[in-house]
Amino acid sequence: MVPKLILTVILLISVTVTTADYLRPQPRETLHFQWSPKPASYPQQVHISLAGDEYMRVTWVTDDQSSPSIVEYGTSPGRYSSVAQGESTSYSYLFYSSGKIHHSVIGPLEHSTVYFYRCGGQGPEFQLKTPPAQFPVTFAVAADLGQTGWTKSTLDHIDQCKYDVHLLPGDLSYADYMQHRWDTFGELVQPLASSRPWMVTEGNHEQETIPLLKDGFESFNARWKMPFEESGSSSNLYYSFEVAGIHVIMLGSYTDYDEQSDQYRWLKVDLSKVDRKKTPWLLVLFHVPWYNSNKAHQGEGDGMMAAMESLLYAASVDIVLAGHVHAYERSKRVNNGRSDPCGAVHITIGDGGNREGLAHGYVLILTNLHYKEPQPEWSIFREASFGHGELKIVNSTHAFWSWHRNDDDEPVRSDQVWITSLVNSGCVAEKRHELRNVLMAP
Ligand SMILES: *[C@@H]1O[C@H](CO)[C@@H](O)[C@H](O)[C@H]1NC(C)=O
Ligand SMILES: [Fe+2]
Numbered sequence: 093m094v095p096k097l098i099l100t101v102i103l104l105i106s107v108t109v110t111t112a113d114y115l116r117p118q119p120r121e122t123l124h125f126q127w128s129p130k131p132a133s134y135p136q137q138v139h140i141s142l143a144g145d146e147y148m149r150v151t152w153v154t155d156d157q158s159s160p161s162i163v164e165y166g167t168s169p170g171r172y173s174s175v176a177q178g179e180s181t182s183y184s185y186l187f188y189s190s191g192k193i194h195h196s197v198i199g200p201l202e203h204s205t206v207y208f209y210r211c212g213g214q215g216p217e218f219q220l221k222t223p224p225a226q227f228p229v230t231f232a233v234a235a236d237l238g239q240t241g242w243t244k245s246t247l248d249h250i251d252q253c254k255y256d257v258h259l260l261p262g263d264l265s266y267a268d269y270m271q272h273r274w275d276t277f278g279e280l281v282q283p284l285a286s287s288r289p290w291m292v293t294e295g296n297h298e299q300e301t302i303p304l305l306k307d308g309f310e311s312f313n314a315r316w317k318m319p320f321e322e323s324g325s326s327s328n329l330y331y332s333f334e335v336a337g338i339h340v341i342m343l344g345s346y347t348d349y350d351e352q353s354d355q356y357r358w359l360k361v362d363l364s365k366v367d368r369k370k371t372p373w374l375l376v377l378f379h380v381p382w383y384n385s386n387k388a389h390q391g392e393g394d395g396m397m398a399a400m401e402s403l404l405y406a407a408s409v410d411i412v413l414a415g416h417v418h419a420y421e422r423s424k425r426v427n428n429g430r431s432d433p434c435g436a437v438h439i440t441i442g443d444g445g446n447r448e449g450l451a452h453g454y455v456l457i458l459t460n461l462h463y464k465e466p467q468p469e470w471s472i473f474r475e476a477s478f479g480h481g482e483l484k485i486v487n488s489t490h491a492f493w494s495w496h497r498n499d500d501d502e503p504v505r506s507d508q509v510w511i512t513s514l515v516n517s518g519c520v521a522e523k524r525h526e527l528r529n530v531l532m533a534p
Pocket of ligand 2: 236
């Protein structure tokens with residue numbers, strides 16, 4: 093009775109103090125999954141990821157530890173002209189033992205082509221579409237997904253848009269030590285993640301560290317293997333890949349990033365390989381935002397920003413996508429805390445729909461009170477609603493970004509902007525020497 097009364101009072105207060113015309117929604121319940129018995133060798137949790145140009149990694153799980161790691165595939169349904177033999181892994185976590193986690197790389201594949209495939213020699217047929225060789229390329233972007241009613245609505249919206257690759261800057265399952273929740277997450281995303289590559293990097297919810305027992309990221313690394321070896325990285329926590337004329341760098345907010353770190357060294361090597369004539373667009377993703385005017389997680393990205401922003405600036409990164417803060421925010425081109433025409437556009441898109449809701453506490457959930465005021469000069473648009481982003485790279489100079497709230501129909505764009513590349517602006521040419529010096533520094 094008393095909590096209800098308090099809630100009503102808080103509701104009233106927060107409704108009266110809300111100035112924005114948009115009233116933010118309540119969190120939705122965690123999804124419950126029916127247990128449906130399947131043969132032990134039945135492929136589950138199928139998802140795909142890019143594994144170098146013209147190659148795709150297919151990942152799935154079987155209860156049966158003797159099930160083969162083969163993928164049969166071809167361009168006509170039911171007729172598989174090729175077979176790829178892969179590898180497998182498994183892990184234990186306290187009282188939990190995972191199924192057999194299979195990773196098989198298929199290819200070479202044609203671009204912009206639909207392939208039909210089957211995992212482990214049985215079960216249903218899946219189909220995937222490979223990304224194009226040339227612009228335009230469209231990315232769907234959503235982070236901090238979890239597995240709630242809101243996650244479902246985010247995924248349903250993404251399913252309605254036409255895109256080539258899904259980008260996820262951290263916080264996938266919100267399993268939070270309960271390992272079977274990684275399995276239910278895998279099942280939840282399978283319809284989308286088995287048909288378009290999902291490129292992910294880690295958030296805090298992937299860590300699952302237990303002092304003296306577990307180092308962290310064990311489940312994430314076993315289940316969501318990304319092309320780190322293909323991109324010269326020694327860790328699944330940071331890597332890069334290319335799609336058409338776009339170089340995408342996935343960084344780790346929860347692994348060392350100082351100048352002496354393996355990640356920093358790898359980043360310098362990776363940047364030195366980028367040819368802006370071949371890939372005019374340079375994107376970077378990581379979990380904890382550097383430009384965030386939300387009170388939630390305020391300042392958490394400062395350490396990484398201090399270590400790495402000048403390097404990304406010298407490299408003329410076009411767009412940075414982050415998650416973690418359960419809200420949406422888009423910046424101007426920025427560097428060193430201020431707007432700067434040669435800096436990156438920073439976008440926080442941590443509003444995928446996890447069980448923590450949009451912010452902490454009822455008042456915060458219902459109002460925009462949790463933003464720093466006044467809005468910093470670099471911040472253009474901010475709102476705490478669930479949604480996803482779409483980034484269409486139209487050609488070598490123009491990209492169109494839009495943000496879509498779950499509360500609206502999918503085609504409605506709540507925020508949109510044309511972004512022109514730094515190659516086009518002259519920044520890349522201007523900073524060529526600076527970049528060389530930074531990359532050559534020991
Ligand atoms: C790139 O796309 C934009 C927007 O559609 C267009 O205005 C521009 O002319 C295009 N540039 C090239 C080089 O095709
Ligand atoms: Fe997070």
